Amino acid sequence: MNSSPSPPTAEKAAYVNQMFAGIAHRYDLLNRLMTGGQDVNWRREVVALCRLPAAGRLLDVGTGTGDIAYEAKRTHRDAEVIGCDFTFEMMEVGRRKRAVRSPRFPGGGRTGRVEFVQGDGLHLPFADGYFDAVASGFLLRNVTDVDTCLAEQRRVTRPGGRIVCLETSPPPPTMLEPLLRFYMLRAIPVLGRLFSTGIGTEGNVLGPRDAAYRYLPQSTVAFLQPEETARQFERAGFRHVSYVRKMMGTVAIHVGTA
Numbered sequence: 500m501n502s503s504p505s506p507p508t509a510e511k512a513a514y515v516n517q518m519f520a521g522i523a524h525r526y527d528l529l530n531r532l533m534t535g536g537q538d539v540n541w542r543r544e545v546v547a548l549c550r551l552p553a554a555g556r557l558l559d560v561g562t563g564t565g566d567i568a569y570e571a572k573r574t575h576r577d578a579e580v581i582g583c584d585f586t587f588e589m590m591e592v593g594r595r596k597r598a599v600r601s602p603r604f605p606g607g608g609r610t611g612r613v614e615f616v617q618g619d620g621l622h623l624p625f626a627d628g629y630f631d632a633v634a635s636g637f638l639l640r641n642v643t644d645v646d647t648c649l650a651e652q653r654r655v656t657r658p659g660g661r662i663v664c665l666e667t668s669p670p671p672p673t674m675l676e677p678l679l680r681f682y683m684l685r686a687i688p689v690l691g692r693l694f695s696t697g698i699g700t701e702g703n704v705l706g707p708r709d710a711a712y713r714y715l716p717q718s719t720v721a722f723l724q725p726e727e728t729a730r731q732f733e734r735a736g737f738r739h740v741s742y743v744r745k746m747m748g749t750v751a752i753h754v755g756t757a
Contacts, residue, residue, distance in 0.1 A: 508643050512585075515641045518711045519563070520588040527564055527592075529712070532690055534746065538636075539566075541665050541745060541752065545634050546570045548663045548754050553577055555631035560584075560620050560652060561638030565593030567665075568613045571634070581625075583618045590615045621647045628657040636665040640722040649735035656757040662737055664753040666728065667719040671748035679749055683716035725751040 506514040519526070530538045545567055551557050554577040559568040562582030572580045584590050594615055618624045620635075620642055633652045642648045652662050670679035691712020723731070725742045728751070732740040737755030744751050 511641075511643050514714075516586050518714060519586040522711045523564070523586070523588040523592045526589065527566070529690060533687055534750075537746060541750065542567050542570050542636060544752060545636065545663045545665050546574060548752065549632035549634055549661050551575050551578055551632050555579070556629060557581070558583060558623075558625065558630045558633045558652075558655060560623070560633060560635040560648075561641070562593065562615065563589045563636070565590070565596065565613055565615065567634050567636050568593075569596070572613050579614075581614050581616055583616045583620070583623065583625075585617060585619050587617055590617065621651060623651045623655050625655045627654055628660075629655050630660060631657060632661045632663065634663045634665075637667060639664060639666050639728070640718045645723075645728075645731055646735065649731055649737075653736045653757055658757055660757045662732070662753075662755045662757065664728075664732075666751055666753070667722065668725050668728075668744070668749055668751045669720050669722060671724075671744075673748070675747055679747060680720065683719060683749070684713075687716045688713045719749070725753070728753055 522529070534541075546557075549557060549571070551571065553575060555575070556579045557568070557571045557575070559565070559571070559580070559582045562568050562584045563586075565582045568580050568582035571578060582590065582593060593613075597612060616624065620638060621644060633656050635652070639645050639648060649662075656662060670676045670683070725744060729740045729742055732753060732755045735755075737757060740753065740755040742751045742753040
């Protein structure tokens with residue numbers, strides 16, 4: 500059976516860290532393939548929903564290879580944009596993209612750059628109320644404590660600032676649910692096997708080299724429905740919480756105000 504149960508909570512952080520380290524070099528490609536390129540549009544929507552002031556401060560938590568952070572810098576040239584992740588290898592891929600993704604502006608070359616900071620989403624290394632907006636993409640289902648993760652994002656967001664979260668969701672209970680589950684649990688691992696290389700070997704924490712692309716859809720199916728995530732936002736102290744579903748209900752963008 501082609502399954503890979505999620506690791507116990509006590510081991511999850513180390514598992515996820517090693518998993519993303521192993522797929523860093525193929526992460527962007529496989530995101531494009533799995534979403535039909537729609538993840539690019541979703542990240543643009545995330546940045547727009549942040550309502551970042553022209554010279555504001557944005558934190559991209561779980562930045563990975565920095566796509567949300569680079570999009571924010573592209574549209575807000577004078578903003579301070581920081582990407583934070585605990586997987587060094589993912590950020591290294593992001594740093595290598597800097598020459599291509601950091602925008603050039605007329606009359607002065609580059610105005611600032613995206614900065615990458617290694618850190619844990621459950622213990623963010625930033626001062627209270629420092630950011631005007633905090634964004635994340637596909638982070639929450641990979642942390643060991645969603646409530647603590649949201650509380651930390653609330654802590655570092657200024658009063659009136661925004662949190663915007665892009666996350667996968669379990670397939671909604673519609674006629675398409677069996678098809679969507681088949682795609683997630685069967686087709687995505689095949690894509691991972693075909694287009695990724697070097698994702699672990701038999702016998703290590705990752706198991707077979709396609710283990711990452713079995714864990715990821717399984718973590719989606721096991722995650723919260725969007726209305727449950729919205730309630731967690733409210734428990735963390737965010738107001739005016741709303742969300743919109745994407746990709747036939749398997750992705751949601753949540754927004755809240757600090």
